[in-house]
Amino acid sequence: MLSLTDQEIDRISSQLLKGMVCFFQIDKRKIHQMPDDEDYFNYDLTPEEEDILDEIDANPDNYAEFTKMEISQEHQIMQDFIDRQVKERNLAEDLVNALTKPKSLTAFKFLIDESKYKDQWQEYRKGKYRDWVREQVDGFNYAED
Structure with a gap:
């Protein structure tokens, strides 16, 4: 069961307000953020961001994705x-x-x-x-x- 601290909730919500998408890595309790590809479709991912996305693809159950509001x-x-x-x-x-x-x-x-x-x-x-x-x-x- 996923639970977040108030500090983690604040950090994720702040990133969403900036137009980012967040991935919470459950086993390490780490927040990864990157530009939402709907808003930044011309944005080139950094090697670190590509590595994070590869890890998410390889182990999706270890990540919770947080997106901004519609x-x-x-x-x-x-x-x-x-x-x-x-x-x-x-x-x-x-x-x-x-x-x-x-x-x-x-x-x-x-x-x-x-x-x-x-x-x-x-x-x-x-x-x-x-x-x-x-x-x-x-x-x-x-x-x-």
Whole structure:
């Protein structure tokens, strides 16, 4: 059964927020991160990263993979943040409107970074990502049963 410390959860969630994918090596309790190939398809892996991927392919049961949220999940936490935290009606409307745009994540970030809610948003999002990592641990443990 996989269990992570709060420190490991924090480290994984921080890497996911940076656009990385993480692999937790169960026997050594080591976290490996590398760019998510969906976001960095032109990225050339380092020899170390290639070695890690080869080891994962050779021994997949010794690794748990952690991925970032899907766009729809990100949108939902943004909407929840707006509903629960943003008190100014005009800003809330602007943020909701930003979520309907083609580059919604960028538009939302631009607006929130220029507001008094920037720090609150970052903490809220970090908390949601910690929960997301815990959900993935639960999913990993469920799949093993």
